[in-house]
Amino acid sequence: MxxxxxxxxxxxxxxxxxxxxxxxxxxxxxxxxxxxxxxxxxxxxxxxxxxxxxxxxxxxxxxxxxxxxxxxxxxxxxxxxxxxxxxxxxxxxxxxxxxxxxxxxxxxxxxxxxxxxxxxxxxxxxPPEILMPENGSMGALVVCEAIYNKALDIALDLVQLCPRLVVTPNRFLESPFLILSRMPGYFPSGNRLVFWKRWIYSEEDISISTTSKPELLEECALSLFGRLLADRNQNLRAIKSTLRSAWKLGSDLRIVDHLYEMKLTHVQSNELLSRMKEQISISNIQQIRTGCVHEAVVRATGEGIFEFVSEMVKADPQFVFSRTAVSSNIFSAAVQNRRAKIFSLIYGFYTKSNLASTPDSSYGNSLLHMAGMSAPSTSLDHIAGAALQMQRELQWFKEVESIVPPRVHGQRNKMGLNPRQLFTKNHENMMSKGEKWMKDTASSCTVVGALIITIMFAAVFTVPGGNDQNNGFPIFLNKKLFMVFIVSDALSLFSSSTSVLMFLGILTSRYAEEDFLESLPRKMIIGLSTLFFSIVAMMTTFSAALFLMLHEHSWIFKPIICLASIPITLFVLMQFPLLVAMAISTYGPSIFDRKMKRWS
The missing domain is CATH 1.25.40.20 (Ankyrin repeat-containing domain)
Incomplete structure (x- = not known):
């Protein structure tokens, strides 16, 4: 002791x-x-x-x-x-x-x-020999743990040393290929970046010099990567320098470093995937089975790793038919998990109609039945409002409906439901929430619009400076700013009236499923747009009136006019993103790429 x-x-x-x-x-x-x-x-x-x-x-x-x-x-x-x-x-x-x-x-x-x-x-x-497959599963476990913990340089080196480890299961019966399919954050498709971060990210290509191992140790603590990518001979410092230069434009250096590390991970994971693909292409059926290759392709589809799925199915189209108990192929899994980019690959596949009509063996669900199921919550988290989520679900159903053979529309699964009935059953709660969200938003905006109408209607009869007692005309009638006052007042009144009418249309809508696709979003877009315009016109009216009355006291009206921009700014910050999102989802480009090039 x-x-x-x-x-x-x-x-x-x-x-x-x-x-x-x-x-x-x-x-x-x-x-x-x-x-x-x-x-x-x-x-x-x-x-x-x-x-x-x-x-x-x-x-x-x-x-x-x-x-x-x-x-x-x-x-x-x-x-x-x-x-x-x-x-x-x-x-x-x-x-x-x-x-x-x-x-x-x-x-x-x-x-x-x-x-x-x-x-x-x-x-x-x-010693490398203790990591070889013939000596047990330790080598596969090292690769798996390296992938799990983002030590992709170790995984790359060991896979290059012994490619068979790609399809070798560890003691938990999981292969390195299966583990990589669970890591969406390691690929570009798994990261959502705002536009300015995307610009920094894409400014330079990151790659590894074969002669810069000491520099790598200094720059990013990678002791192995210098001897991994012998076919790439570019300078690692280029991307670091480019990303750091963005700091001079006001970006936080920590964000820049984060983007650098992210891009480095993407380069490593893509290289690892490429080496894995090469090994799988020469593996026999037994190795593919024990290496969980088909399971990995389906898992990557569910995780939305487009690069992973695209590379594998283009290397061997047979991987399209990778299946699970609830998915007959990867496109079925893509619909089930709402992975639009992966589903778009179906437009480049030669047997599109066959894939779309083949039901799964367990529940008899066709591809259109999958579209009728509820989407995973994770696929809808980035969509604001239950109404827009319902709209996205309808877009999925309509898109899949357009490519399946007509006979599938009435095909029933083992529960006795056709695709449309299954969609209605699974989306009752979402429809209810969408209706409540629409009505609550419309009610709140109607109150604001009605207040603006009242204020603007009264303002036109109480003009600044008053009226001439002899003829009743406004005293500032010949002033240019008075014309600004009158025009902006009228525009605010008319636009707020339009806004209220649109919101009343939303409140009295029938709320059928099809209404969420375009009718209700269109009314909400018009209502929010005109409401925003009426607020801007109202602030312009107020500023013009203030200037007419206090033009000789600039020290008073200038700060007040500046304060008039606050409501406009607040509306932009709180409601404008919703307006933009709704406009893009309703009238923007399709979430599906119908122009996908033929790849099989």
Whole structure:
């Protein structure tokens, strides 16, 4: 206990004194879990004590395990202590091979816990032969954990060293190819960027120089990537320089660095996918089955990884027919998960009609039935308002309906429902929410529009400066600003009246399914647009009147006119994004690419 306590608190003098009195304690198991002094010091992270203990211990003593099979190096890998691991391996390199009871070697422990710098160091020292498929599943596990933890340089290097690992299952029966299909954030299609971030992202191509390994270590802590992409000979610093230059335009440097790391990940994942595709193209049926290749293609479809699915089906169109219990092919999975970009691939496929009419074996659902099912919540999270979500669902149903053979329209599944009946049943709740959202929005905007009508109607009869008592004409009738006042007042009155009428049309609508496709959104677009215009015209009317009355006191009216822009700004910030989103979803380009080039 005395030795244990001194090691825990980092008191080397006390520990050294104890060990001098009890030399055998240097390798003794001093805890109930069979940990040695080196185990305790390594777990506590005391580098100076570990260094002293390692000097006094033999190579064999460094290999002592606790009851869980952890050597002191395994603990250092688990907790991510680079210097401690380096110290131990400097004396005994065989430690890198020793696995814990679960079978994990140190590099896997470091990867599993996200200690990527240490993982890269351990990987470089791990003998390649123990990672080969003929020696077990450890190599596949290293690739899988590297992919999971975004250490794609390790995955790339090991796949290049042994391509068979792509379709080799780890001890959890998951192949590296299947793991990559679960990572949408590793590909461009899995990241939504605003326009200015897209500009920074696309400004330069990122690639790796084959002669810049030291620079890579300095720039992005990648110790392996310098020898991975021998066919690319461009400068890594180019993208870094370009992205950092955007900071001068006002971008936050952290955002720039984030975009740099994102693009680097995309380059690595695309290269990894390319190498995996090459190996799969020469794999036999058994390897494809054990490597979960078809399952991976369907999973990538569900995750919306367009690059993954596109590359695989173009390399071998047979992957289109990858299926699950509820999906007869990838297009069925794309409809089920509302992946428009992947579904657009169907326009370039030679047997489009056959795919569209083939039902799944479990429930008898055709492609149109899939469109009639409720969309996953994640696919609708970015769409504002239940009404627009209902509109998107109808667009999906109409698009799929347009490509399936007519006989599918009345085809019934095993529940006895045709596609339209299934759509109505599954979207009752969404329709109810969409109707409530439309009515609530229209009611609120109607109140605002009615207030503007009242104010603008009264303002035209109480003109600034009053009227001439002799003829009744306004005193400022010949002033140009008075004409601005009158015209803007009239425009505000007319546009707010139009707005109120549109919102009344929404409140009295029948709310049928088809109304959500275009009729209701069109009324909402007109109503919000005219309401916005009426607010701008109202503020213009107010400013013109104020200037006419106080034109000799600019110190008063100028700040007040500036304040008049606040309501306009607030409306733009709160409602304009909705207006734009609604206009794009109703009248913008289709969510589907019907001009997809023939690829099969």
């Amino acid at each position: 005395a030795l244990y306590k001194s090691l825990q608190i980092g008191d080397w003098n006390a520990a050294k004194e104890f060990l001098n009195r009890n030399p055998h304690a240097i390798s003794a198991k001093i805890t109930v879990r069979d940990k040695t002094a080196l185990h305790v010091a390594a777990a506590a992270g005391h580098v100076h004590i570990v260094e002293e203990l390692v000097k006094q211990m033999s190579e064999e003593n460094l290999e002592i395990k606790d009851i869980y099979g952890y050597t002191a190096l395994a603990l250092a890998a688990y907790f991510g202590n680079y210097r401690i691991a380096e110290c131990m391996l400097g004396k005994n390199k065989n430690l890198i091979r020793i696995a814990i009871n679960s079978g994990d070697i140190p590099v896997v422990l470091a990867l599993f816990n996200g200690h990527l710098k240490l993982a890269r160091y351990l990987y470089l020292l791990t």
